[in-house]
Amino acid sequence: MTLISERQVVLFKPQGRMDLEGGMALSKKMAELLPERDQLWVIDLAEVDFMDSSGLVALVNGFKAARQNGCRLVLCNVQTPVRLVLEITKLDLVFEIVDNQEEISGFVNKSSMLLVR
Secondary structure (H helix, E strand, C coil), X not given: CEEEXXXXXXXXXXXXXXXXXXXXXHHHHHHHCCCCCCCEEEEXXXXXXXXXXXXXXXXXHHHHHHHHCCCXXXXXXXXXXXXXXXXXXXXXHCCEEXXXXXXXXXXXXXXXXXXXX
């Protein structure tokens, strides 16, 4: 999992499967984060090809944590199998979903991005 952090934007890039192991890895990264009010949390799912209930729990918990800390959470690059899971569970109506990171770049400053692995 890759975490890219900027003063206003935190970019999570999970890879592979969002099952128990992948969901726990994402949850751990989010728990390590020291949120600041008005941050944008972006979860880039471009490299996630499978998601089960454990992955959904990680996303929902991340959404709740973002909200509780005055942050905004956005999903991007959602692949078809993952999008179907979100649609079946009606979570596509809860999450803000954009097609790609370029749609997000219009309202963020990328001047000082830090990559954390």
